[in-house]
Amino acid sequence: MYNDKVISVFQHPKHTGEIKNHNAVGLVDNDSCGDIMKVFLKINDKDIIEDASFKTFGCAAAIASSSVAMDKIIGKSVNDALALDSQEIIDELGGLPTQKIHCSMLAKEAITAAIDDYRKRQKRLAKKASKQAQLAKNAKTDNAEAVKETPKIVEENKSQLLVKRLQKLVKKQEKTLDKILDINKRIEQIKNKK
Amino acid sequence: MEKKRVYLDDAATTMVSGEVLNEMMPYFSEIYGNSNSLHKFGRDASRGVDHARDIIANSIGAKSGEIYFTSGGTEANNWAMFGIATANKKKGKHIIVSSIEHHSILASAKELEKRGFEVTYLPVDSTGMVNLIDLLHELRPDTILVSIMAVNNEVGTIQNVRAIGETLRQYQCYFHVDAVQAMGVLKFDVDTMCIDAMTMSSHKIHGPKGVGALYVRSTTPINKLIFGGEQEFNKRGGTTNVPAIVGFGKAMEITVRDRERTLKKTNEIANYFMNKLQYAIPDIHFNGNMHQKAPGIVNVSFDYVEGESILMLLDLAGIAVSTGSACASGSLTKSHVLKAMHLSNETINGAVRFSFAAEITKDDIDYVVDNLIEVVNKLRELSPLTKKRRKK
Numbered sequence A: 001m002y003n004d005k006v007i008s009v010f011q012h013p014k015h016t017g018e019i020k021n022h023n024a025v026g027l028v029d030n031d032s033c034g035d036i037m038k039v040f041l042k043i044n045d046k047d048i049i050e051d052a053s054f055k056t057f058g059c060a061a062a063i064a065s066s067s068v069a070m071d072k073i074i075g076k077s078v079n080d081a082l083a084l085d086s087q088e089i090i091d092e093l094g095g096l097p098t099q100k101i102h103c104s105m106l107a108k109e110a111i112t113a114a115i116d117d118y119r120k121r122q123k124r125l126a127k128k129a130s131k132q133a134q135l136a137k138n139a140k141t142d143n144a145e146a147v148k149e150t151p152k153i154v155e156e157n158k159s160q161l162l163v164k165r166l167q168k169l170v171k172k173q174e175k176t177l178d179k180i181l182d183i184n185k186r187i188e189q190i191k192n193k194k
Numbered sequence B: 001m002e003k004k005r006v007y008l009d010d011a012a013t014t015m016v017s018g019e020v021l022n023e024m025m026p027y028f029s030e031i032y033g034n035s036n037s038l039h040k041f042g043r044d045a046s047r048g049v050d051h052a053r054d055i056i057a058n059s060i061g062a063k064s065g066e067i068y069f070t071s072g073g074t075e076a077n078n079w080a081m082f083g084i085a086t087a088n089k090k091k092g093k094h095i096i097v098s099s100i101e102h103h104s105i106l107a108s109a110k111e112l113e114k115r116g117f118e119v120t121y122l123p124v125d126s127t128g129m130v131n132l133i134d135l136l137h138e139l140r141p142d143t144i145l146v147s148i149m150a151v152n153n154e155v156g157t158i159q160n161v162r163a164i165g166e167t168l169r170q171y172q173c174y175f176h177v178d179a180v181q182a183m184g185v186l187k188f189d190v191d192t193m194c195i196d197a198m199t200m201s202s203h204k205i206h207g208p209k210g211v212g213a214l215y216v217r218s219t220t221p222i223n224k225l226i227f228g229g230e231q232e233f234n235k236r237g238g239t240t241n242v243p244a245i246v247g248f249g250k251a252m253e254i255t256v257r258d259r260e261r262t263l264k265k266t267n268e269i270a271n272y273f274m275n276k277l278q279y280a281i282p283d284i285h286f287n288g289n290m291h292q293k294a295p296g297i298v299n300v301s302f303d304y305v306e307g308e309s310i311l312m313l314l315d316l317a318g319i320a321v322s323t324g325s326a327c328a329s330g331s332l333t334k335s336h337v338l339k340a341m342h343l344s345n346e347t348i349n350g351a352v353r354f355s356f357a358a359e360i361t362k363d364d365i366d367y368v369v370d371n372l373i374e375v376v377n378k379l380r381e382l383s384p385l386t387k388k389r390r391k392k
Helices: A004-011 A061-071 A078-082 A086-092 A098-193 B018-024 B040-059 B073-087 B103-114 B130-139 B159-166 B242-280 B308-318 B336-340 B347-348 B362-382
Strands: A024-027 A036-043 A049-057 B066-072 B095-096 B118-122 B141-148 B174-178 B197-201 B213-216 B284-287 B299-304 B351-355
Touching: A004 B213, A004 B242, A004 B308, A024 A098, A024 B073, A024 B197, A024 B299, A036 A098, A036 B130, A036 B362, A049 B362, A061 A086, A061 A098, A061 B174, A061 B308, A078 A098, B018 B242, B040 B066, B040 B242, B066 B197, B073 B103, B073 B141, B073 B174, B073 B197, B073 B213, B095 B103, B103 B118, B118 B130, B118 B197, B130 B159, B141 B159, B159 B174, B242 B362, B308 B351, B347 B351
Parallel strands: B095 B118, B095 B141, B141 B174, B174 B197
Antiparallel strands: A024 A036, A036 A049, B066 B213, B197 B213, B284 B299, B299 B351
């Protein structure tokens, strides 16, 4: 059923397992036959796929297609990887049996899913960064305003304190005055008795 | 050094044994007459066919006149289904088959549904057994035919044929048994087992391909499937395949003669294999009924990996097996047998069938298990489903 090329790639698949420092993961499954493929990508800031690897639960065709697909996208830009045609994978393998053509699509779908994941992560990161920038900006303007307002507030506070103290003093003096008046009254009474 | 080869796909087909081949050879070049011809060439050929018919009839407790040769198990199953259904349609239109029957029964049932018959597909339990109570529930006054296979070809589960037969005796319906996979496993007696029709095949018991037989009880009405000459008691047209029938007869003779000894040996090998496998590879499941199973069929699901990949890698090591996974079938459909047993999709896709004859040695099994360990580990490393393995 399979040609020699498919068998040999299947026997010795490349780029298997999970690469370190990957920054994108794509996981897809095939409804019709139950195959599952997971792709790990390491994409640099110039959108170039530096490294890629896969894990596949599936038949010989699915595993061979996965291996060839990784070969095809390593070193390519994200956009080039997205443009990968599953026919290229089939050609590289020297053809697949008709009922196995869908296995080559799985690889393409997994790569697309991984790149979607990468873009989502990029968007999330960008959003996070802009949010932090906005927060920093807000904090800055708030600070500046606060600094401007501080002396005024201090002044206001000071005068309020003075008024309070004066009021206290006045009350104290009034009390003393009342006492003096009281004493004077008593002295008058004593004088009158005499 | 020549690469080792181990054939573990006897449930697909078997090697023609030397004894059988020797018996057949003269019928190709010396006794080549048409068994229906009146001259000596024909009469000599006819004798060979009659002898084979006697052997087969004797081996299942039937009369020779109740054995009809066909082109194989599929034709015999088709004939039983269409022949008995159409001959009895005045009595009723209801047919019962189990959901784990061979495709030749299930496809016939589907076609009969199109032609106005009603078919009930009996469920099975997780070990592939038909429940007698379920069968009793489904039986109706207009049920005309019940077809249940004796031994399942994928998981080896053996049905309680006799109990089913005895139960059905009280009903008006006819009981057909697909015994293609069962001839080397069970001792049949169509009378005590109350079987009205039974399918047999030659190439599963070390006979040649392209020949089988249908037993039809003389009191079971059946219509023709193949129209032509008056061969096979005017029930099945077509020039008699004399050498194949002679080979089939011999194969049946040997099967019955050696049945006890073969079963004992196969059972020993199967136990050795299953024990070894259980200790060698974690996370595996044996499918089928472990208490009531053809010893020569061992169906195993390997978690996290796909059956076809195992098949391909074992093939590269010279080991032949088969799988129930969807990937291995042209139509991308999962094994209907494992599906009917309500196994999970992953278990079905990871199922591999090892089927063997008594000739397989412990050395062969050691070689297979060693390769399996390697293959399964390799594929599990590749699989995104593999859970972190327990430390040993």
